[in-house]
Amino acid sequence: MKSEGDRRRTLTAWSFLSPALILLALSVLIPAAMALVMSFTQTGLDVSEPLRFIGFANLRRLAADPMFYKVLGTTLLYLIGVVPPIVLGALSLAVLVNRAIPGIHVIRAALYTPVLVSIVVAAIAFRWLYAENGLINGWLGALIGSGFLPIDFLSNPVLALPSVMLVTLWKGLGYYMVIFLGGLQGIPGELYEAAELDGSEGWRKHLDITLPLLRPYLTLVAVISxxxxxxxxxxxxxxxxxxxxxxxxxxxxxxYDQAFAELEISYACTVGLALFLIVLLLTAVRLAFSDERSLI
Structure with missing residues (x-):
C-alpha cells in the first residue's frame, strides 16, 4: 500500500505533467486519431456533413496509385542521399573539432550556425544561389569562360533532388556534429593513449576505439536523420x-498536395498513415539496435 506521502508525490508529479500531456493530446494524439478515422471515410470540405464510412477504399486506392509509389521512391532516394553523408560528415567534423586548440570554440560555433538559420531563409538563399544568374553559375562562368552555359539546378529533373538534398545537409550537419561531439568527449583519453602504445595511430585509433564506443550515437544519428x-x-x-x-x-x-490542392482530405490522411508506418518502422529499427548504453 502506498503511504500518504507517496500518493502526494505522485499527485504532485502528475500535476506538473498534466499541462504538457494536455497540450500533447490536443496537438498530436487527438489529431492523429482523427486522421486515422478519416482515412476510412469519404471526407468533404463541409464539416457539418457527417463522415461517410467507406472501409478500405482509400487503402485500395493507395495500393493502386502510381504517384504514391513514385513519391515513395523519391523519399527513399532522399533518405539514401542524405543519411550516409550526414552520419559520415557529422562524425568527421566532430573528430576534427574535438581538440584543445586556440579558437576551437569559434570554429564549433561557426559549424553550428546553419542549425540556427531558419529553413525558410536557408531555402530562399539556396534558391538564389542556384538561379541561372546566381552566385554558383557566376563562379562557374568566371572559371570556365565565355563558353559556359548556366546550369538549371532546380528546373533539371536530374539535378533538382540533389540540389534540395544539399540544403538539408548544410542545415543539419552542425546539429548532428554536436551529438557526436558529446559522445567523443565522454570517451576517456587513456584509451587513446593505450591504443597509441599498441601501435594504433591516426585514423586507425578511431576505427579501433571511437567507432565501437560511439555505436549508440551512430544509431541515434542515423535513425533521427x-x-x-x-x-x-x-x-x-x-x-x-x-x-x-x-x-x-x-x-x-x-x-500536402492531396489535402490542400486536390482537396482529397481522406486520401491525404491515408497517405499520412503510410508515412506514419514508415516512421514507426524506422523507430523500431532504432529500438532493435538499442542496448544498455543507448541514449534514448
Missing part, C-alpha cells in the same frame, strides 16, 4: 514545389 529526411517538406515546398516533372515530390509534399 532518416526520420527527418522521410518527413522533408519545407525545402521542397519553398524551392521546387515538387517539380520539375515530380522529381522532388516527397511523401509529405504529396500529403
Amino acid at each position: 532518416a526520420i527527418a529526411a522521410t518527413k522533408v517538406f519545407e525545402e521542397v515546398f519553398l524551392m521546387t514545389q515538387g517539380g520539375p516533372a515530380d522529381s522532388t515530390r516527397t511523401l509529405v509534399y504529396y500529403v
